[in-house]
Amino acid sequence: GAVVSQHPSRVICKSGTSVKIECRSLDFQATTMFWYRQFPKQSLMLMATSNEGSKATYEQGVEKDKFLINHASLTLSTLTVTSAHPEDSSFYICSVRRHPNEQFFGPGTRLTVL
């Protein structure tokens, strides 16, 4: 069965609005979750590492004030895209790592900003 769930699976919003995406670890408690973004025909790019109970760590070039991450519990991390613009339209995927070499991905959230 699924290890990671994401909600919503798809969202269409107007430019300037904020969108929250939830990522849940279903099978185990995850102190660390990862947020990726994938543009069409491109590779998954790590945006940030979400740490339970502390601040997320962001990859170079990712604006922390635009992509707000909250990891309030061991099973839930949220990514909020603030003041979304059309260039933020992408496939956002979260993942959890159970072991160093075992990482599970959520089904992804397709964001379209009009």
Place this chain on the structure above:
Amino acid sequence: RKEVEQDPGPFNVPEGATVAFNCTYSNSASQSFFWYRQDCRKEPKLLMSVYSSGNEDGRFTAQLNRASQYISLLIRDSKLSDSATYLCVVNRRGGYGNKLVFGAGTILRVKS
């Protein structure tokens, strides 16, 4: 230059064919290696890990050459259901712990 490079394809092959994908990585600090499969508009799923000694899982064989920083995937007796994008992935130490670095993927289309 991308840290993980793959031929984007597409590779169009008939059912039953053998097809090979290659991947190179540039960071010698890479510690572990994987092939993931991604279906259209879906999340990536682990296909197999890759070891220096080479490893096989049914019709799939993966190989790693650390000296050349080169990874390969061989698929024998291709099935229609093998059609997907195959992602070469390396796990290396980043600024805040290990991180997965993905190639852009190689598209495989198996036709009847």
